[in-house]
Amino acid sequence: MNELVPGGNLPLPGGSVSVRVTGPFDVSALVTDDSGKVRGDADFVFYNQPSAPGARLHGDTLTLDPLRLRPGATRVTVVVSPADPGTPLGRLPSPTLQVTGPGGHPIARFAPPRPRQETVLLLAEIYRRGGGWKLRALGQGYADGLAGLARDFGVDVIED
Numbered sequence: 001m002n003e004l005v006p007g008g009n010l011p012l013p014g015g016s017v018s019v020r021v022t023g024p025f026d027v028s029a030l031v032t033d034d035s036g037k038v039r040g041d042a043d044f045v046f047y048n049q050p051s052a053p054g055a056r057l058h059g060d061t062l063t064l065d066p067l068r069l070r071p072g073a074t075r076v077t078v079v080v081s082p083a084d085p086g087t088p089l090g091r092l093p094s095p096t097l098q099v100t101g102p103g104g105h106p107i108a109r110f111a112p113p114r115p116r117q118e119t120v121l122l123l124a125e126i127y128r129r130g131g132g133w134k135l136r137a138l139g140q141g142y143a144d145g146l147a148g149l150a151r152d153f154g155v156d157v158i159e160d
Contacts, residue, residue, distance in 0.1 A: 001106040004137035006113070012126065012133045015102040016065040021095050021123065024087075025080040028146065029055055029062050030153045033072045037154035043070070044155045046146075064126060066133045075127040077138075077153070081120045081146045089115035089141070097123050099135060112139025119145045 002010055021027050028046040031054075032038055042052055050057040054068035055076060064076055080095045082088070089095075097110040115121055118141030125136050142149050147157045 002108045004108050004110040004135075006137055006139040008110075009134050009136040010108060011129075012066075012107065012135055013101045013105075014067075014132075016063055017102075017107065017126070017135075018061050018063045018100045018104075019078050019124070019126075020061045020098045020100070021078075021080050022060050022098075023095060024083045024092055025060070025095050026083050026146075027057060027060055027062055028079040028081065029057070029064075030077045030079065030150070030155070031055060031069060031073050032075045032077065032153060034074050036075070039070065039072070041155055043073075044150055044153070066126065066128070075125055077125045078123045079120055079146070079149065080123050085119075085145075089118050089121055095121060095123065097137070099124075108135055108137075110137040110139070112137070115141045117141075118143050120149050122149075 031043040045052050045055045053070045054065045056063045094114040099108040101107045120142040122138045122140040
């Protein structure tokens with residue numbers, strides 16, 4: 001298994017991969033094209049909308065089949081936020097990403113530096129490079145909450 005650092009990347013095997021983050025976190029994913037924007041709200045996978053073509057969220061695990069993503073999709077950004085929205089990530093244990101391939105074979109692990117004031121963490125992205133797919137560790141904090149992040153990726157967010 002590969003231990004990744006921020007910015008580190010590696011090629012993924014063919015087939016489905018599972019991305020898991022245990023702990024008091026909500027896992028989300030944004031399916032985008034080369035522009036970095038979603039095509040529509042259906043490209044935002046989270047607890048209230050747990051699936052999109054090629055992506056399925058079940059609890060703390062996101063399962064991706066890159067070949068089944070919607071046409072034009074070239075990237076899936078994996079995001080974590082506190083399960084309790086009022087809690088800053090800095091008050092929680094540091095999230096750890098575990099990636100497994102077909103048959104549950106361990107591929108990679110990524111433990112980013114502990115966030116401070118951020119409310120959302122861009123943890124990793126799975127992206128197309130040539131004819132294959134790769135995983136890149138990000139670990140980039142985001143202070144504008146999940147709604148702000150979704151807006152920046154092109155999701156229409158209606159505030160209550």
